[in-house]
Amino acid sequence: MSAPRPTTYVVRPPRGTSKVAKQHLLVAAAALITELRQLLGAEQVLVDGDLSAWELDWRKRWRGKALAVARPGSTAEVAQVLQACARHGVSVVPQGGNTGLVGGGVPDDSGQQLLLSLSRLKRLRAIDPANLTMTVEAGMVLQAVQQAASDAGLLFPLSLAAEGSCSIGGNLATNAGGTQVLRYGNARELCLGLEVVTAQGEVWHGLSGLRKDNTGYDLRDLFIGSEGTLGVITAATLKLFPQPAVSLTAMASCASLADCVRLLSLAQSRLGAGLTGFEVMNTFSLALVQRHFPQLQQALPPAPWTVLLEFAEADDAQGARSRFEALLEAALNNEVISDAALAESLAQSATMWHLRESIPLAQSEEGLNVKHDISVPVSAIPDFCERTDAALRAAFPGIRLVNFGHLGDGNLHYNVQGPEGSDAGRFLAEHEAQINAIVYDAVQDCGGSFSAEHGVGTLKLHEMAQRKSPVALGLMRAIKLALDPQGLLNPGRVIV
Amino acid sequence: MSAPRPTTYVVRPPRGTSKVAKQHLLVAAAALITELRQLLGAEQVLVDGDLSAWELDWRKRWRGKALAVARPGSTAEVAQVLQACARHGVSVVPQGGNTGLVGGGVPDDSGQQLLLSLSRLKRLRAIDPANLTMTVEAGMVLQAVQQAASDAGLLFPLSLAAEGSCSIGGNLATNAGGTQVLRYGNARELCLGLEVVTAQGEVWHGLSGLRKDNTGYDLRDLFIGSEGTLGVITAATLKLFPQPAVSLTAMASCASLADCVRLLSLAQSRLGAGLTGFEVMNTFSLALVQRHFPQLQQALPPAPWTVLLEFAEADDAQGARSRFEALLEAALNNEVISDAALAESLAQSATMWHLRESIPLAQSEEGLNVKHDISVPVSAIPDFCERTDAALRAAFPGIRLVNFGHLGDGNLHYNVQGPEGSDAGRFLAEHEAQINAIVYDAVQDCGGSFSAEHGVGTLKLHEMAQRKSPVALGLMRAIKLALDPQGLLNPGRVIV
Numbered sequence: 001m002s003a004p005r006p007t008t009y010v011v012r013p014p015r016g017t018s019k020v021a022k023q024h025l026l027v028a029a030a031a032l033i034t035e036l037r038q039l040l041g042a043e044q045v046l047v048d049g050d051l052s053a054w055e056l057d058w059r060k061r062w063r064g065k066a067l068a069v070a071r072p073g074s075t076a077e078v079a080q081v082l083q084a085c086a087r088h089g090v091s092v093v094p095q096g097g098n099t100g101l102v103g104g105g106v107p108d109d110s111g112q113q114l115l116l117s118l119s120r121l122k123r124l125r126a127i128d129p130a131n132l133t134m135t136v137e138a139g140m141v142l143q144a145v146q147q148a149a150s151d152a153g154l155l156f157p158l159s160l161a162a163e164g165s166c167s168i169g170g171n172l173a174t175n176a177g178g179t180q181v182l183r184y185g186n187a188r189e190l191c192l193g194l195e196v197v198t199a200q201g202e203v204w205h206g207l208s209g210l211r212k213d214n215t216g217y218d219l220r221d222l223f224i225g226s227e228g229t230l231g232v233i234t235a236a237t238l239k240l241f242p243q244p245a246v247s248l249t250a251m252a253s254c255a256s257l258a259d260c261v262r263l264l265s266l267a268q269s270r271l272g273a274g275l276t277g278f279e280v281m282n283t284f285s286l287a288l289v290q291r292h293f294p295q296l297q298q299a300l301p302p303a304p305w306t307v308l309l310e311f312a313e314a315d316d317a318q319g320a321r322s323r324f325e326a327l328l329e330a331a332l333n334n335e336v337i338s339d340a341a342l343a344e345s346l347a348q349s350a351t352m353w354h355l356r357e358s359i360p361l362a363q364s365e366e367g368l369n370v371k372h373d374i375s376v377p378v379s380a381i382p383d384f385c386e387r388t389d390a391a392l393r394a395a396f397p398g399i400r401l402v403n404f405g406h407l408g409d410g411n412l413h414y415n416v417q418g419p420e421g422s423d424a425g426r427f428l429a430e431h432e433a434q435i436n437a438i439v440y441d442a443v444q445d446c447g448g449s450f451s452a453e454h455g456v457g458t459l460k461l462h463e464m465a466q467r468k469s470p471v472a473l474g475l476m477r478a479i480k481l482a483l484d485p486q487g488l489l490n491p492g493r494v495i496v
Numbered sequence: 497m498s499a500p501r502p503t504t505y506v507v508r509p510p511r512g513t514s515k516v517a518k519q520h521l522l523v524a525a526a527a528l529i530t531e532l533r534q535l536l537g538a539e540q541v542l543v544d545g546d547l548s549a550w551e552l553d554w555r556k557r558w559r560g561k562a563l564a565v566a567r568p569g570s571t572a573e574v575a576q577v578l579q580a581c582a583r584h585g586v587s588v589v590p591q592g593g594n595t596g597l598v599g600g601g602v603p604d605d606s607g608q609q610l611l612l613s614l615s616r617l618k619r620l621r622a623i624d625p626a627n628l629t630m631t632v633e634a635g636m637v638l639q640a641v642q643q644a645a646s647d648a649g650l651l652f653p654l655s656l657a658a659e660g661s662c663s664i665g666g667n668l669a670t671n672a673g674g675t676q677v678l679r680y681g682n683a684r685e686l687c688l689g690l691e692v693v694t695a696q697g698e699v700w701h702g703l704s705g706l707r708k709d710n711t712g713y714d715l716r717d718l719f720i721g722s723e724g725t726l727g728v729i730t731a732a733t734l735k736l737f738p739q740p741a742v743s744l745t746a747m748a749s750c751a752s753l754a755d756c757v758r759l760l761s762l763a764q765s766r767l768g769a770g771l772t773g774f775e776v777m778n779t780f781s782l783a784l785v786q787r788h789f790p791q792l793q794q795a796l797p798p799a800p801w802t803v804l805l806e807f808a809e810a811d812d813a814q815g816a817r818s819r820f821e822a823l824l825e826a827a828l829n830n831e832v833i834s835d836a837a838l839a840e841s842l843a844q845s846a847t848m849w850h851l852r853e854s855i856p857l858a859q860s861e862e863g864l865n866v867k868h869d870i871s872v873p874v875s876a877i878p879d880f881c882e883r884t885d886a887a888l889r890a891a892f893p894g895i896r897l898v899n900f901g902h903l904g905d906g907n908l909h910y911n912v913q914g915p916e917g918s919d920a921g922r923f924l925a926e927h928e929a930q931i932n933a934i935v936y937d938a939v940q941d942c943g944g945s946f947s948a949e950h951g952v953g954t955l956k957l958h959e960m961a962q963r964k965s966p967v968a969l970g971l972m973r974a975i976k977l978a979l980d981p982q983g984l985l986n987p988g989r990v991i992v
Contacts, residue, residue: 130757130875131906132764175710183769186708189685204967209873211905212682212948214671214721215956215964216990217972221717225710242765261626268628269738272810273679273769314768319815377705379626409707410627452708460711468711471700475979476713482978483971494712 025112028088029067032114035084036070044071044120054115057106058099062458064107066093066115073120075137075195075203075234082232083201085114091488092116094228096139096170099162101373104174104227104457104493118169121234124148132240133192133209138169138233145238154240157184157276161357169233175225177453182408183276183312184241186453188224193237196223199230199484207237222479227455228490230483244312247276248324249349252331253303253339254280257382260305260407262336264378267309270327274320277310278408279356285404288362289355299341299352307337307407308356359404363415367424369402370416370435376448378410385414388442392416395438396431411452414439440467456494464495521608524584525563528610531580532566540567540616550611553602554595558954560603562589562611569616571633571691571699571730578728579697581610587984588612590724592635592666595658597869600670600723600953600989614665617730620644628736629688629705634665634729641734650736653680653772657853665729671721673949678904679772679808680737682949684720689733692719695726695980703733718975723951724986726979740808742816743772745845746824749799749835750776753878756801756903758832760874763805766823770816773806774904775852781900784858785851795837795848803833803903804852855900859911863920865898866912866931872944874906881910884938888912891934892927907948910935936963952990960991 036045046054046069056063067090072078085092094116095105107113121137122144128134129152136145142163149156158171160178170176172194176187184190193208196219206220223231254260260280267275283302290298300306311327313320328340343349363369376384385403392399398419405412416435418427440450440463450463464473476495480487532541542550542565552559563586568574581588590612591601603609617633618640624630625648632641638659645652654667656674666672668690672683680686689704692715702716719727750756756776763771779798786794796802807823809816824836839845859865872880881899888895894915901908912931914923936946936959946959960969972991976983 128873128875130761131873133873175714177708181708185685188714189681198967198971202967202970204971205965206968208943208945210871210943210945210948212673212677212871212902212907213945214947214949214951215945216952216960216968217726217975218671218684218714218717218721219968219971221714222975225714230713242768244768265626268810270811272738272740272808274810312768314764314770315766316815316819319812319819323812323815375706375708377624377627377629379624406708411708447704447706449704449706449709449711451710452706453710455710456712464712469701471694471698472702472712472715474698475694475700475715478978479713479718479975482974 025090028090029112032084032088032090033068036068036081039080039084040070040072040077044073045069046071054095054098054117055106057103059101062103062106063109064113065109065111066107067112069115069117071117071120075121075197078116078121078197078232078234079201079203081116082197082199085488086200086486089486089488090114091491093490094118094173094232096167096173097141097162097165099166100170100174100457101454102451102457102459104455104490105170108492116232118167118232118234125235127152128209129154131209133237134240135207135209135235135237136168137235139167142166142168142171149240150243153243155243156190156238156240158187158190161360168236168238172224172233172236173226173228174455175453177406177409177411179277179279179406181406182278183273188221190239191220191224191236192239194220194223194233195235196231196233199486199489204231207235209237225455227457227494229480229494230489232489242314245315246317246320247310247312247349248321249343249352250309250324250328251299251341251352252307252309252328252337253300254305254307254337255303257305257385259336260307261378261382263307263331264408266331266336267327270330271311271323274311274313275309275408276312277308279308279405280407281306281308281356281359281404282401284400285359285402286355288366288402289358292362292365293358296355296358297351299355300339303338308352356404359402363402363417366417368428369424370428370432372414372439373411373452373454374414374439374443374448374450375409375411375452376443376446378407380446380448381407381410381412384442384446384448388414388439391438391442392435395434398422409452458493461496521586524586525608528580528584528586529564532564532577535576535580536566536568536573540569541565542567550591550594550613551602553599555597558599558602559605560609561605561607562603563608565611565613567613567616571617571693574612574617574693574728574730575697575699577612578693578695581984582696582982585982585984586610587987589986590614590669590728592663592669593637593658593661595662596666596670596953597950598947598953598955600951600986601666604988612728614663614728614730621731623648624705625650627705629733630736631703631705631731631733632664633731635663638662638664638667645736646739649739651739652686652734652736654683654686657856664732664734668720668729668732669722669724670951671949673902673905673907675773675775675902677902678774679769684717686735687716687720687732688735690716690719690729691731692727692729695982695985700727703731705733721951723953723990725976725990726985728985738810741811742813743806743808744817744820745839745848746805746820747795747837747848748803748805748824748827748833749796750801750803750833751799753801753881755832756803757874757878759803759827760904762827762832763823767807767819770807770809771805771904772808773804775804775901776903777802777804777852777855777900778897780896781855781898782851784862784898785854788858788861789854792851792854793847795851796835799834804848852900855898859898859913862913864924865920866924866928868910868935869907869948869950870910870935870939870944870946871905871907871948872939872942874903876942876944877903877906877908880938880942880944884910884935887934887938888931891930894918954989957992
């Protein structure tokens, strides 16, 4: 069953640009391109031909038109590019691996924004095993970062679906999450220092490998998650960890989300920091996987909720297995779970993760759907889902909920598929706004977030304006204006 | 042996205030006090009598003179106080438990700054065991926070010498460190959300209990560590952890700092996140403890370096002990350590920690000294100490180095005591600046920080101006100006 392709939106430039201003921009743009060619060499300033690798996001939902694609090869060149842009008043859209999910890394369709690709900055600058740190350039692909750590016998734990093509700079610019957050934190918690080029084209050399540094304001965390609107990350010093000696995977069946939360508490108290993953999947999520990928063997019979647990230990593989088994036994005895399967091999473990990771793909196969990336306090999850499920089912009889995600972080991908057999595209076009309103109102009632790990980009600007407090927005606007007074860095993203 | 009292410095207001401006301030100040009395009640606006509990820091190194001490009882009252200050153009020095080490929480001696005490905001607002969070007000004493967590069967791991009187708001405003950072992070990493009153007297309700929230700029981490110069923290949502089932302590003897670093790597790879503490002490540190507190039993014979290790596990007390013993055995076999003692009881464990924690007190007994709170990458520590020790000994023959601290975080309290029998006060007065220059130059060469966990306050303004990059300072000044354009929040601290 093939799904219709999603509609691709054109990213519009800010409205109200006058004719004179447009003329001025054209002149500035031509001068900038000439200058960039001198700076970077003509072959690193792409203007003609098919630029869709940079202009179209990978979900194919946003397409823009860049003035040019500039590919500097060093931090110094990035600084020179930004100096030139500041001088000519041309705005800049930084881009890493172009795998973002919220339309934050493609230019608008004005043809007046410079697409700044960081892909040539991909060196491993240093690795320091005794300090458990490595320094990498922004364009390095996440998988290459993981591999470099692994080659040194260490672990860089950030892991997410796009790791084969996303860049570490993009991960930091969007504060990426993934499957190991429960133990190791988001991208933010994995970064000790940054090198950033400011809107004025100055370089902030903040590549500290320090775990403690209280010398002034936390610039690092301000740039992390700012989606290229405050500065351009060119390199980062990352935290590394010893590789665990053993990593065990299990699946368990729960009758309710409340039981999943109980299992989480039990696992946290018994396994401590050894609990590295805790993912939940509702019946329909796994049924979709079964439908579209029947070759994947289900580990357990269908249950209202299936939990995937991962337990990693630095040492003592046998002791770790006993502890993991004892946890599952205790959960069975307490009737927190009704069934469990512990992977007996790396292959079985991989299959369990494969089931979990196939849910988004199965959803794509099933057809267009409304995606959410929400978080609420873990304790509020059962109530949130019960209320929101009921509200959606009342408003849209037959609606199908694909609810799965990182329960340990309070982060659900609470996705919505139209009724079986309905026209998915039409359902989406007609009802997306109302579905979002129901879901995000409930999230807000629970003190949650409408963007847990994907960022704001273009997609969630409306929610930012509607749902963040005026005080928070005021503070953010003041910071944006202070660091980028010309408004040239990824304008129209995150806040407007 | 009783040490001479440290000199108390007067905190000077900014120079160049004109006579007319001073007159204006006097009028504004009188009007403000009248207004504050109406807002808070006269008994919460202290003007007369001995205000040294607020005006003199606990090290007795900085004394100021406050316009008044205001003690609001709620966030709404804090907001009203700041609104009034903004209207009257009067500056504000926020204060928690007044235990800071860098003179960041006492007013200058102009008599024109309002001392804003947060001590009446001390409610535990909520505790959510399933979400592993608690929400507390800024004035709550750290020990009370720890106790509230413990009463719920959970752990709040921030722990430091002043915990009996410091407040959680102050801990967050200064991003406090302490002894558990290796496992749990600094105060920053233990905080999920904040409530902050801005310079304009608006309330930012950012008390999120979320582990993932990518909706705009990271305001939380901007306020954390800003030492009251960007906003006033009135409440925080904190991370909690399951209490470990077992916590084991050991001491070990190393021949060199390089061996201490090797032991750290070995312990991290074998114990993973179970390694919760890793402190080092040089011979002279423990000799000072022996001299001034002879009743404290030393756990091991003197060695060039003594390491204190702590290992905590969520479960399986017997297995944990075996693993800890196996680590020490492996280290003995590899000749990374030459001796070890594993605490056999809680009392022995407490004695080991007591030895470590008595070093600063033994230093006070020994006499005035130059304190440093530095961090460098862990891998650079042996080289840093070797070079700096040699440089100091060459410049000041007979100088005594009290070197101890949190090696696992790269954070040393690299303190300097004058030669045996010298006049400590005179030595300090004559040589402190030169000693600082030698130490901080070496720190800078190693990519380190001159303030690891204590903050900048008044004490390290000079180092900020001299040693932070102009780009970093420019960014910080722009942020300060954006959030506090009148310059009323703790002016003259952190950056000038």
